[in-house]
Amino acid sequence: MALRYIPMPDDDAERLRGSGLDAYGNHPEQRISDGAGVPCRHCLSNVDRGKPYLVLAYRPFTSVQAYAETGPIFLHADECPAHDGQSLPPILASSKEYLLRGYGSDDRIVYGTGGVVGVESLTERAEELLARADVAYVHVRSAKYNCYQCRIEIS
Known part of the structure; x- marks a missing residue:
């Protein structure tokens, strides 16, 4: 089974780097990286x-509903290429464990699929x-803070 690691869509990254507002209607805050623990959700590199x-x-x-979690993420302030989707993203090698959770085609959590796994x-x-018929995609999230990292689908 070939996996695809799906980054933040190009349209979202471009909008947020421009004058676009985040999921709470705020302008993104700009900071300077200290080089540790700042994973970009578009290129999937630190x-x-x-x-x-x-x-x-x-x-x-794509829609606001009970299972559509919102949380903090980081994004390069300057343009960066989207992750190719084919290789394991560099950001997924920066922690010892992650939370994986399966979602159905209706964008709802499939109960019993969530759990913390070692990298x-x-x-x-x-x-x-x-491989489950009821799981359309998987979210990878931070095990410590539940921050969204990327989406995984079958290629």
Whole structure:
């Protein structure tokens, strides 16, 4: 099974870098990276030390509904290429564990799919979840803060 690691869409990244508002209707805050723990959700790489980045509220769903979680994320302030989707994103090697959660085609959490896994088991667990008929995609989230990292689908 080939997995695709889906970054924030180009349209969202461009809008937020421009004058666009985040999921809470605020302008993103600009900061300077210290080089540690600042994962961009568009290129799925860490923002280098000394480079500007944005902090904003993001909702990785197409509609507002009970399961459409919103939370803080980081984004390069300057344009960056979207992750290619084919390789394991660099940001997923920066922690020892992640929360994986399966969602149905209706964008609702599939109960019983959520759990924290070690980074060495991330791909295997994503494949297990995506093999289920009731799981359309998987979210990878921070195990400590529940921050959205990326979406995983079958290629």
